[in-house]
Amino acid sequence: MINLREVSETNDMISKENLDVRTITMGISLLDTIDSDINKLNENIYNKIYNSAKDLVATGDTISKYYGIPIVNKRISVTPIGLIGSSACHTIDDFVSIAKTLDRVAKDVGVNFIGGYSALVAKGMTPAEELLIRSIPKALSSTERVMSSVNVGSTKTGINMDAVRLMGDVIKETAELTKENDSLGCTKLVVLCNAPDDNPFMAGAFHGVTEADRIINVGVSGPGVVKMALEKVRGENFEVLCETIKKTAFKITRVGQLVAQEASRRLGVPFGIIDLSLAPTPAVGDSVADILCEIGLEHAGAPGTTAALALLNDQVKKGGVMASSYVGGLSGAFIPVSEDQGMIDAVEAGALTIEKLEAMTCVCSVGLDMIAIPGDTPNTSIAGIIADEMAIGMVNQKTTAVRVIPVIGKGVGENVEFGGLLGHAPIMSVNNFACDKFVNRGGRIPAPIHSFKN
Amino acid sequence: MSKTIITVVGKDTVGIIAKVCTYLADNSINIEDISQTIVQGFFNMMMIVDMSLCSKQFGDVADELAKMGDDIGVIIKCQKEEIFEKMHRV
Numbered sequence: 001m002i003n004l005r006e007v008s009e010t011n012d013m014i015s016k017e018n019l020d021v022r023t024i025t026m027g028i029s030l031l032d033t034i035d036s037d038i039n040k041l042n043e044n045i046y047n048k049i050y051n052s053a054k055d056l057v058a059t060g061d062t063i064s065k066y067y068g069i070p071i072v073n074k075r076i077s078v079t080p081i082g083l084i085g086s087s088a089c090h091t092i093d094d095f096v097s098i099a100k101t102l103d104r105v106a107k108d109v110g111v112n113f114i115g116g117y118s119a120l121v122a123k124g125m126t127p128a129e130e131l132l133i134r135s136i137p138k139a140l141s142s143t144e145r146v147m148s149s150v151n152v153g154s155t156k157t158g159i160n161m162d163a164v165r166l167m168g169d170v171i172k173e174t175a176e177l178t179k180e181n182d183s184l185g186c187t188k189l190v191v192l193c194n195a196p197d198d199n200p201f202m203a204g205a206f207h208g209v210t211e212a213d214r215i216i217n218v219g220v221s222g223p224g225v226v227k228m229a230l231e232k233v234r235g236e237n238f239e240v241l242c243e244t245i246k247k248t249a250f251k252i253t254r255v256g257q258l259v260a261q262e263a264s265r266r267l268g269v270p271f272g273i274i275d276l277s278l279a280p281t282p283a284v285g286d287s288v289a290d291i292l293c294e295i296g297l298e299h300a301g302a303p304g305t306t307a308a309l310a311l312l313n314d315q316v317k318k319g320g321v322m323a324s325s326y327v328g329g330l331s332g333a334f335i336p337v338s339e340d341q342g343m344i345d346a347v348e349a350g351a352l353t354i355e356k357l358e359a360m361t362c363v364c365s366v367g368l369d370m371i372a373i374p375g376d377t378p379n380t381s382i383a384g385i386i387a388d389e390m391a392i393g394m395v396n397q398k399t400t401a402v403r404v405i406p407v408i409g410k411g412v413g414e415n416v417e418f419g420g421l422l423g424h425a426p427i428m429s430v431n432n433f434a435c436d437k438f439v440n441r442g443g444r445i446p447a448p449i450h451s452f453k454n
Numbered sequence: 455m456s457k458t459i460i461t462v463v464g465k466d467t468v469g470i471i472a473k474v475c476t477y478l479a480d481n482s483i484n485i486e487d488i489s490q491t492i493v494q495g496f497f498n499m500m501m502i503v504d505m506s507l508c509s510k511q512f513g514d515v516a517d518e519l520a521k522m523g524d525d526i527g528v529i530i531k532c533q534k535e536e537i538f539e540k541m542h543r544v
Contacts (some may be wrong), residue, residue, distance in 0.1 A: 002535060004489045004500045006542040007461055011531060067512045068533035254540040 014069055015287045018224035018286040019252065020257045022279050024060050024114075025074040025200035026367075027207035027272065028052045030079040038088040039249040042101045042214075045084070049076060049114075051107045052214055052269075057110040060267045065257055071259065074114045076219075077105065077205035082119030086128035092135040099139035099146050106145040114148040115205030123157040123444065133163070136170050141177035147188050155397045156244040156448040159193070165189050165439050172406055174253065174376065179408035182416045186405040187338075187370065193393030194331040194399045198273045199329040204366075204401055215272035216264045217329060220256030221279040222248075224286045230294040235274030240439050243297065243314045244369040249276060250317030265404040269367070274328030276320030277365055278312075280340035282423035288312075288333050289342025300343055301352030309333060310363035330399055332365025338368050338418060338425035348427050354385075354428055362392050367401035372416045372425040375408035384408065384435035393446050456514075457486070457535040458503050460519065464528025468519040474501075474530065477522060479516065482507040497528065502535070 032082035033044035066073040078084075081098055089095045099117055104112040117139055136148050150167060153159035157401040171186055178185035192201040197208020200217035208216070219346045229248040233240050253276045264271035280288045289300035294307045313332040321327050335357065337343045346352035354371065361367045367389050373382075386402045393400030407416045410427055418425040460478075461469060471488075478485060483503050490499035508515065517534040523530030 001487070001502070002538045002542065005497065006496060007500050007538055008463075010538055010541050011461060011463075015529075021542065062513065066534045067537040068516075068531050069537060226526065251541045255537060258536055258540045293540055355528055 003274065010190035011068070013222070015221070015223045016282060017228045019222045019255070020072050020282070020392070022221040023069060023075050023219040023322055024056070024259070024263050025054050025075040025077055025217045025219065026102060026267070026269065027077045027198065027204055027211055027217060028054050029207055029211065029213045030084045031209070034084055034087060038094050040095060041085065041088040041395045045098065045101050046105050046378045049078065049102075050109060050286045055267060059263060063262050063266070066262070067256060069182060069259070073113070074108070074111050075115065075200070075202065075205065076111050076201070077207045078114065078116035079207050079209060080116055080118040080120055082126075082129040082132040083209070085132065085331040086126060089128060089131060090133060092138060094104070094134035096139045096142060097130050097152050099135075099143050099449045102146050103143035109111040111145070111149050113145050113378045115149065115200045115202050115295065117146050117148040117205060118150060118206045120152050120182050121160050121163045122154040123160055125160070125163060127363060130166070132167055133170055136189060137173040137177045140174050140188050142434065144263070147205065149190045149192055149195065149206060150205045151192045152386070153394050155194060155451050156447055157395050158380050159387065159390045159394055159445040161349065161387065161439065161444050164386050165383045167386055169381040171382050171404065172379045175406045175408050181412075182418065183375070183405050183407045185417060187403070187418055187422050190403040193390040194398060196329055196399060199392055200275050201279065201330060203403060206278055211251055212270055214246065214269045214442045216260060216267065217272040217275065218256050218260035218263070219275040219277060219279065219329065220252050221277065222252040223278045223280050223288050223291055225286070226278065227285070227291050229296050230291065233287040236310070243312060244323065245312060245315035246319035252276070253320040256352065269388070271326070273326045273328030274320070274324040276316060276324070276327060276331045278316055278327070278333045280334065280336065281421055282339055284341060287340045287342035288335055289340050289346055290444050293342065299351035300346040306359050306363055309360050315363055329366045334366055334369065335360055335364045336370035337428070338372065340423070344423070344425060347428060354430060358388060358392070361389060361400055362396060366399055367393070369401065369403050370405070370422070371403070372405045372407050372427045373430050374411045374427055375406050375431050376411070378407050378434070378436070380434070380436035380439050381430055383439040385430070387439060391445070456486050457516060458505050459502055459533050459535050460501040460530045462497065462523065462528050464523070466492050466496055468495060468525065470526060470528060471499065473522060473526060475518070477519065481510060483515070494506040497534060
């Protein structure tokens, strides 16, 4: 029988330590909506998504009430539009019309984001996929809830450097088109290596072609819970530290598993995976950087940060995998800058640089995330940053990503405010030595030797 | 039918249990177990209840109890037992 102490522990996690289910994301395949007529395609897409997800938000709210746990976001991911629009889209505006359809249906079913305005071009781009990529700036500047991602590399295929170079331009153009709002468009665009097909977290969520027609994926969070648990073991050795993180991750993930199964049952949609990521928010006490400090660093970015993050990421996974039948997505610790008050503090204190963040991405669950950089950063330098991050992912067989925001009209030392969950950020300096001759070579970087496992 | 856990947390005052129990009785909700502690004037109570005979929707009961808590000056939560079972039992 459950006792008072256990009940109090759970409710303290929820009310005092920001434990929540970060997102229920419904993956929806759009393969059966494909048509060569753009108007018919848009109509099919709207109907498929609306009919699949019309009860998603209400169901999430009901589950939230049943268990007394906040379910912060209800979201949708769809099959990459680079595939879905390949027959019907002949111009940038054709693709943008699909983005607008996605935006409209997202609003009509009440989800806050819809992911999948995406192209998977790890080895090469079809003409349609290249067109989609070129349409991203216009699509993101004319919609609110659409999220875009481009997978430009993988351990198996190497890195598509033509796409990397193109993304340097696309990110900059997106920034230009949304400069009235501090280049907000770039917060909705991520470049990935080894992108998973079942990620529930934005901006990189899309519904992979390996997936079923519809699927429920759930992302749990809870950096504050881990932080509070670690406060109780200050000064203890690494074994105690790791055990504490593991046990806490287990408890957090079990809640996600419960919510996922319940959502799956109520919606009549199969359960896909739990993504057991520690995802920070700008709220006080909901920070991954604070965990690193609790582990023993003065600030995130201090010597020892990469090691501390490595053990955190690993223990989160170890605790989480036993708590759920199916773990997937990104799973680990996210280290976005603008969405994490502890990270922002570290940057402002001069403790954290892009170079150190890059090292941290070798051991965290994703990559360079929500980093504001000067608006005059050359396109080729942005491509260079992407290439570096993709190389880390390719060689280490992990997902990596780049979501940088070149804030037009602003420079190092200034601040940018995105609002809400996206937070605010000090603009960080970028190494200003050139890499244009490197990124302009064209072609692709071959897959690494350890990819040949057949 | 799964059990429901009702928790009451807040500053101790006269009649907290009476008010909650009256509401439960009025709505045919059976109390199966009660445990409580008071530490330094801070009231912490948990009830395990069976709502299978209650005619109201779960969400409505949760809202009404929360509202009653606001009136008394304590926090009353009404949650399905599974969230605690899942978290604390392997």
